[in-house]
């Protein structure tokens with residue numbers, strides 16, 4: 330079975346020989362960048378370089394999927410935010426919150442697919458499809474509508490508005506919906522096998538359960554409905570109390586953080602969505618020993634998770650040896666459980 334066949338089956342909760350092991354979020358690390366001689370921002374201006382850095386996850390580590398791009402600033406930049414490239418060329422770029430006061434102040438860009446770094450991402454997907462398309466699944470990342478709104482309006486203000494003027498929050502969140510769906514569908518047309526909706530600011534740790542339910546979930550659901558292919562919904566933080574709401578978006582797969590109760594997510598989701606995650610990215614993958622990664626991976630396998638993966642984006646400081654320990658553990662132990 331190729332990694333792609335295994336991934337497609339696991340996404341549809343069909344029986345597989347063992348769970349796939351991959352990362353739905355960014356995978357680039359300092360070690361990979363040093364070995365390739367490819368750094369930021371070059372990895373964002375040249376599709377060949379972007380494809381090469383993204384494929385290091387498979388080539389160097391054995392992760393059974395290739396996912397790109399490496400940050401959540403691509404859409405925000407097209408919506409007029411300035412991107413801050415880090416001090417070091419291995420730092421993941423950020424788009425500091427702009428603080429638009431009303432949605433009317435935001436210009437929704439025309440010809441979205443031709444703007445900013447979007448053409449580079451789409452071309453990189455095409456290159457990867459050509460190179461690995463039969464063997465390894467390719468996942469394209471888009472930002473969740475609420476997280477884009479948080480970038481546009483400023484997170485603190487969104488939190489205040491969610492109490493004082495909820496309608497305005499919804500208007501902000503609605504702004505990006507159409508453009509994000511268009512971008513996701515273009516990724517699928519160029520060869521992506523699934524779309525990862527990265528909704529980091531919709532975390533319950535920030536917004537609370539009600540905040541997610543009122544301000545993020547309806548837009549996630551609408552986005553899923555408008556994407557013409559498999560979707561993976563990623564929300565940071567402890568998602569235990571919003572699993573039902575995440576399932577109700579209709580996403581094909583839920584990517585859960587290490588704080589989320591994996592067993593509860595698995596038992597709640599049966600037959601409705603695949604569960605992906607939820608290996609700790611900080612204490613285990615970035616700063617733990619390979620033995621700690623093995624133990625953490627074993628925990629996720631035993632919880633019955635369908636697709637074993639880091640619980641969030643991989644830190645650039647993560648050593649390849651820890652990622653390999655995760656991959657090898659799934660390959661050796663994954664057969665024992667009935668994923």
Ligand SMILES: [Zn+2]
Nearest residue numbers: 564565641642
């Ligand atoms: Zn996350």
